[in-house]
Amino acid sequence: MTIKDIAKLCGVSVSTVSRVLNNRPDVSEEIRKKVLSVIESSNYIPNNCARDLVKTKSDAIGLVVRGVSNPFYTDIIRAVEKRIDEAGFTMVMQQIGVCDDEIKCGAIMEREKRLQGIVLLGGRSDYTAAELALLTVPFVCCSYSNQYGTLNPTEYSSVSIADEEEAFRAVTELYQKGHRRIAALISRTDDHSISELRYRGYERALRTCGIELDSSLVIATGSFRIQDAYESMQKRLGETDDFTAVFAIADNMAIGAMRALREHGRSVPGDCSVIAIDGLEISNYIDPILTTLCQPMEEMGTRSVEILVDMIEGRSGHRHEVLTTTLRPGASVKSIV
Amino acid sequence: MTIKDIAKLCGVSVSTVSRVLNNRPDVSEEIRKKVLSVIESSNYIPNNCARDLVKTKSDAIGLVVRGVSNPFYTDIIRAVEKRIDEAGFTMVMQQIGVCDDEIKCGAIMEREKRLQGIVLLGGRSDYTAAELALLTVPFVCCSYSNQYGTLNPTEYSSVSIADEEEAFRAVTELYQKGHRRIAALISRTDDHSISELRYRGYERALRTCGIELDSSLVIATGSFRIQDAYESMQKRLGETDDFTAVFAIADNMAIGAMRALREHGRSVPGDCSVIAIDGLEISNYIDPILTTLCQPMEEMGTRSVEILVDMIEGRSGHRHEVLTTTLRPGASVKSIV
Numbered sequence: 001m002t003i004k005d006i007a008k009l010c011g012v013s014v015s016t017v018s019r020v021l022n023n024r025p026d027v028s029e030e031i032r033k034k035v036l037s038v039i040e041s042s043n044y045i046p047n048n049c050a051r052d053l054v055k056t057k058s059d060a061i062g063l064v065v066r067g068v069s070n071p072f073y074t075d076i077i078r079a080v081e082k083r084i085d086e087a088g089f090t091m092v093m094q095q096i097g098v099c100d101d102e103i104k105c106g107a108i109m110e111r112e113k114r115l116q117g118i119v120l121l122g123g124r125s126d127y128t129a130a131e132l133a134l135l136t137v138p139f140v141c142c143s144y145s146n147q148y149g150t151l152n153p154t155e156y157s158s159v160s161i162a163d164e165e166e167a168f169r170a171v172t173e174l175y176q177k178g179h180r181r182i183a184a185l186i187s188r189t190d191d192h193s194i195s196e197l198r199y200r201g202y203e204r205a206l207r208t209c210g211i212e213l214d215s216s217l218v219i220a221t222g223s224f225r226i227q228d229a230y231e232s233m234q235k236r237l238g239e240t241d242d243f244t245a246v247f248a249i250a251d252n253m254a255i256g257a258m259r260a261l262r263e264h265g266r267s268v269p270g271d272c273s274v275i276a277i278d279g280l281e282i283s284n285y286i287d288p289i290l291t292t293l294c295q296p297m298e299e300m301g302t303r304s305v306e307i308l309v310d311m312i313e314g315r316s317g318h319r320h321e322v323l324t325t326t327l328r329p330g331a332s333v334k335s336i337v
Numbered sequence: 338m339t340i341k342d343i344a345k346l347c348g349v350s351v352s353t354v355s356r357v358l359n360n361r362p363d364v365s366e367e368i369r370k371k372v373l374s375v376i377e378s379s380n381y382i383p384n385n386c387a388r389d390l391v392k393t394k395s396d397a398i399g400l401v402v403r404g405v406s407n408p409f410y411t412d413i414i415r416a417v418e419k420r421i422d423e424a425g426f427t428m429v430m431q432q433i434g435v436c437d438d439e440i441k442c443g444a445i446m447e448r449e450k451r452l453q454g455i456v457l458l459g460g461r462s463d464y465t466a467a468e469l470a471l472l473t474v475p476f477v478c479c480s481y482s483n484q485y486g487t488l489n490p491t492e493y494s495s496v497s498i499a500d501e502e503e504a505f506r507a508v509t510e511l512y513q514k515g516h517r518r519i520a521a522l523i524s525r526t527d528d529h530s531i532s533e534l535r536y537r538g539y540e541r542a543l544r545t546c547g548i549e550l551d552s553s554l555v556i557a558t559g560s561f562r563i564q565d566a567y568e569s570m571q572k573r574l575g576e577t578d579d580f581t582a583v584f585a586i587a588d589n590m591a592i593g594a595m596r597a598l599r600e601h602g603r604s605v606p607g608d609c610s611v612i613a614i615d616g617l618e619i620s621n622y623i624d625p626i627l628t629t630l631c632q633p634m635e636e637m638g639t640r641s642v643e644i645l646v647d648m649i650e651g652r653s654g655h656r657h658e659v660l661t662t663t664l665r666p667g668a669s670v671k672s673i674v
C-alpha cells in the first residue's frame with residue numbers, strides 16, 4: 001500500500017494526500033477526514049515523519065535563538081536551517097533577548113506551531129527537570145550544555161564545546177608565551193553561563209601554572225556586548241595596567257577591549273597580548289588579526305539537527321556531543337620569553 | 338457587547354474566546370463553533386485585527402530575510418520583532434540565501450502560516466507586478482525599494498535610504514578632503530541591487546566633481562562578502578595602487594579591503610583613505626575606526642512594521658519612506674588638501 005494507492009482509493013491526487021499528511025490548510029475538512037480514515041483502515045504505513053504528522057503535528061522544527069545580536073550565531077543558524085531543509089522539515093525561528101526564558105518560548109512555540117522538535121541556540125546551563133517538563137517534544141541544546149543544572153544526562157541532548165577546557169587552553173597558550181600577569185575579560189563569574197565556565201577554565205589554568213589568582217585582574221563586564229567590554233577595559237586601564245595579556249571569553253569582547261588598550265597607548269601585541277574564543281570571520285580581518293580558538297560553528301548547527309531528527313524519527317535517544325575548537329593564530333599574541 | 342459578554346453567553350472563559358479569535362489549536366472544535374456562532378449572532382464587533390483572524394488568518398506577520406549573514410540586518414531584525422510584538426502580532430521569520438526568491442518564499446509562507454502581512458528584509462529592486470501578484474497580503478520592502486522594477490509606487494510600500502544619494506555623499510566627502518583618485522569597492526555595476534545604486538552615486542559624484550571615470554578604479558567583487566572584498570583588493574593592489582581613497586559600498590567590504598591595504602604596506606588613512614556605508618557597531622571598534630554613513634537600522638525596522646500594521650488594520654494604503662544616514666567620522670579618512 002503506497003501513497004498512490006491511498007490517493008486512488010480516495011479519488012484524489014497524490015498531492016492532496018500529501019497535503020493531508022502535512023497538515024496543510026488548503027484541503028477541505030471533508031477530504032481530510034476521508035483521506036485519514038482510508039489511511040487508518042488500510043495497510044498504509046507512512047514513514048515515521050509522516051506518521052507523526054498525521055497525529056496533528058506539522059513538519060516544523062523550532063529554532064529558539066537567545067541573544068539575537070550574537071554574531072557567533074549567524075553561521076550556526078545557517079547550518080541549522082540547511083540541515084533542517086535537507087531532512088525534509090521546515091524551520092520556524094524565534095529570537096528572544098538574553099534575559100528571556102528559552103524554555104517557555106519553546107513550549108509556546110511547540111503548541112502554537114505543533115513542532116516536531118526544538119533546537120535551543122544559546123540558553124541557561126542550569127535547567128531543572130521540572131522546567132523541562134514544559135517541553136513535550138525532543139530538543140537539543142546547541143552551543144551549551146547543563147553543567148549547573150540537575151538534569152539527568154539521559155534526559156536531554158546537547159552539542160557544545162568544552163567551555164572550561166577551551167578557556168584553560170587559551171590561558172595556557174598565553175602562559176607558554178611567557179605571560180604571568182593575565183587579565184580575564186568576562187561577563188560574570190557566577191551567572192551559570194559560558195562566562196562562568198570559561199572563567200573557571202581561566203582559574204584552573206592559573207592554578208595549574210602555579211600563578212596565584214589576582215581578583216583585580218578579573219574584569220567582569222556584566223554582558224557579552226562589545227561596548228561594555230570597551231568601557232570596562234577603559235575603566236580598568238584608568239586604575240592600573242599591570243598585566244601583559246588578556247584572555248577574553250568572546251571575540252567581540254576582545255575587539256572592544258583592544259580599542260580601549262589602543263586609546264590608553266598600549267599596543268597589541270607589543271604592550272599587551274590578547275587571545276579569545278569564538279573565531280568570528282571579521283576577527284580575521286582586523287588589525288591586529290585576532291588570535292582566537294575557533295568554534296566549529298557549522299558542525300555545531302548540523303550535528304544539533306541530526307541528533308534532533310534521529311530522536312524525532314525514533315532512531316536514537318538523547319546524546320551529548322562535545323566538539324573541539326581550532327586555534328587560529330593571528331597577530332594579537334606576542335611571546336615575551 | 339464585549340468579549341466578556343461573549344464568554345458569558347458561551348459559558349467559557351475570556352481567554353477561551355480569545356484563543357478562538359486567535360485561531361489557536363488548543364480549543365476543541367465544539368467550543369470553537371459555539372463561540373463563533375455566538376459572535377456571529379451577537380452585536381459583538383471584534384476590532385479589525387480580531388475580525389481578520391476570524392476569517393482564517395493567524396496573528397502572524399512574516400519576516401523574510403534575504404542574505405542571513407548580513408550583519409547589517411541584526412539590529413533591523415531586532416527592531417522588527419520588537420515592534421511586531423508591541424502591535425500584538427507574532428513574528429514568523431524565514432531566512433533565505435542571496436540567490437533565493439524572496440517573493441516566492443513570502444507567498445509560500447503567506448499560505449502556510451496564514452500571514453497577515455510580510456516584511457521583506459533585503460531583496461531585488463526589479464519586481465514586476467506579475468511577480469507580486471503572488472502576494473495577497475500587504476507587504477513592505479525593508480532596506481530597499483523598486484528602482485529597477487515596473488511597479489507602480491501605489492502598489493507597494495518601502496522603507497529605505499536613498500542609496501544613490503548616500504553614495505554620492507560619501508564620495509563627495511572624499512573629494513572635499515582633496516581626493517581625486519577614488520576607487521569604488523562594489524559587488525557589481527549591473528545587478529539591480531543596492532550595489533548598482535551606490536555605484537551610480539559614485540559615478541554621479543565623480544561627474545559632478547569634474548573627475549573622469551576610470552574603470553580601472555572600479556573594483557567589482559561579485560558579492561558583499563568580506564573575504565571577496567579582501568581578495569579583490571589584494572588582486573587590484575598586485576596590479577597597481579594609483580588611488581588615494583576607497584569608497585566601499587558596505588562596512589564589511591571596507592574591513593576586508595583594509596586588511597589587503599595593510600598587507601601591501603599601505604596604511605589607512607596615511608596612504609589611503611577609506612569610507613563606507615552601513616554603520617555596523619564593530620566598525621566603531623576596529624583600528625582605524627571606520628568612517629561610515631550609518632543607516633538608521635532601528636528606525637528602518639520599526640517604520641516598516643508600522644506601515645505594514647497600518648495597512649493590515651486598514652488605516653492607510655501604500656507608503657514609501659526614505660530615511661537618511663548619519664556620518665560617523667572615524668579615523669579612516671585623511672584630508673590631503
